[in-house]
Amino acid sequence: MSPIGNNTCGVLSFVIAIIAATHSSASQADPFLSRDQNPFTMIYGQPMPTSAWLPEPAAPRYYVSLDIANTLNAEDTGLEKLLIDFEGYHLTFGGMEALNKDWALRLDLSFIYRSGGVFDHAIDEWHKVFGLPRAFRPLVPDNNISIYYARADTINYGSNQSISGIADSQLGLGHQIYRGDKTAVSAWGSIDMPLGKRNELTGNNDLDYAFWLAGSTRLGDLSSIDTNFGVVFPGDSIFADLDTEDLVVFGHIGTHLALNQRIALKLQLTGHSGYYKDTTLDFLGSSWILVFGGSVRIGRCSAIDIGFGEDIDVGASPDASLLISWKSRLAC
Numbered sequence: 001m002s003p004i005g006n007n008t009c010g011v012l013s014f015v016i017a018i019i020a021a022t023h024s025s026a027s028q029a030d031p032f033l034s035r036d037q038n039p040f041t042m043i044y045g046q047p048m049p050t051s052a053w054l055p056e057p058a059a060p061r062y063y064v065s066l067d068i069a070n071t072l073n074a075e076d077t078g079l080e081k082l083l084i085d086f087e088g089y090h091l092t093f094g095g096m097e098a099l100n101k102d103w104a105l106r107l108d109l110s111f112i113y114r115s116g117g118v119f120d121h122a123i124d125e126w127h128k129v130f131g132l133p134r135a136f137r138p139l140v141p142d143n144n145i146s147i148y149y150a151r152a153d154t155i156n157y158g159s160n161q162s163i164s165g166i167a168d169s170q171l172g173l174g175h176q177i178y179r180g181d182k183t184a185v186s187a188w189g190s191i192d193m194p195l196g197k198r199n200e201l202t203g204n205n206d207l208d209y210a211f212w213l214a215g216s217t218r219l220g221d222l223s224s225i226d227t228n229f230g231v232v233f234p235g236d237s238i239f240a241d242l243d244t245e246d247l248v249v250f251g252h253i254g255t256h257l258a259l260n261q262r263i264a265l266k267l268q269l270t271g272h273s274g275y276y277k278d279t280t281l282d283f284l285g286s287s288w289i290l291v292f293g294g295s296v297r298i299g300r301c302s303a304i305d306i307g308f309g310e311d312i313d314v315g316a317s318p319d320a321s322l323l324i325s326w327k328s329r330l331a332c
Helices: 006-019 122-128
Strands: 059-077 079-100 103-117 147-151 152-158 163-166 169-179 183-192 208-219 223-233 248-259 263-272 289-296 304-312 320-329
Touching: 163 263, 169 208, 208 248, 289 320
Parallel strands: none
Antiparallel strands: 059 079, 059 320, 079 103, 079 147, 103 163, 103 169, 147 152, 169 183, 183 208, 208 223, 223 248, 248 263, 263 289, 289 304, 304 320
C-alpha cells in the first residue's frame, strides 16, 4: 500500500490520542464508504457499501466521506491506448432516514476534484524504499494530469485540465428483510441522478440503476462481518466506440474487529465486473480493491473511519487511495 504522505500517520495518531479520553459506547459497525475511484467506471451508478441495519425511526444517520485516489496507468494493445495520470478527491455528503421500521431512504450527494495532485513523489519514494513496482512513475513528471483513451486511432476522450464540480448523485430506497439480535439483511435499490458532466467525467448524462442485498452479523458485542452483493444497470457509454455492459456485478465483504469500545480495526475487499464490452484494457475491466484501516469512536453516536486502499488487481483501478469518513447518528 502506498502512503498519501507523512501527515497521514500524524493525523491518525492525533485523532486516536483525542479519542482515548472520550467516553463512548459500542454501536453497530458500518462498512468503509469506499468504492473504485476509476473515473471511467465510477460514473455509472455503483453505490457505496451499505449497512444492513436500517436506521431506527427518529434516528437518522449522516456521513461525510472523502476518498483521495492517486494513479498512473498506461496501456497500449494496438487497437486501444490509455493513459491515466491524476489525483482525485471524491467528497460525499450522505444520509439515511427511516420512513418506518422497515423502510428507509438514502441520499448521497457527490463532488469531485481532479488535478495533478501533490503526492506523486511520496508514492514513488515509497515504492523505491520497499522494492515495489514503480511502473511508469520514473518516466513521467510529478503532479501532472492526463486522462486519455483512444480506440482504432480515434480519440474517445482526452483531457489534461483540472476539473471540479458536482458529480452524479444517488437516491436509494431500502427494505429491512430481517433484523435479529445479531444478524440483519436488507434489500436496496437506487437511481443515479445525472447531475455531473460527461465531458469532465463527473457523470454520464444518463440514468443508472442498482439493486443489491446487504447483510451483517455481529461477532460478540463489538465486532462484526458485513457484505453487499448486487448489480448495476449502467446507462449509455461516454465513449462513442465502446458500449457499456448490460449488467455489472459488484460487491464487498468486510470485517470490523473491535479492540475496545473506542477503536476498531477494519478490513474490506471490494470488487466489480467490467463496465465495458469489447475491451481488453485492464483499467476498463473488472477490479478488486483491498481497503484496510480503522475506526475511532467520538462520543456515543459518531465515528471517524480512516482507510487505505490498494489495487490488488494491479492496473485495474487507481494505485493508491486514502479514505476519511465521519459518521454520526442523532440517537444511538
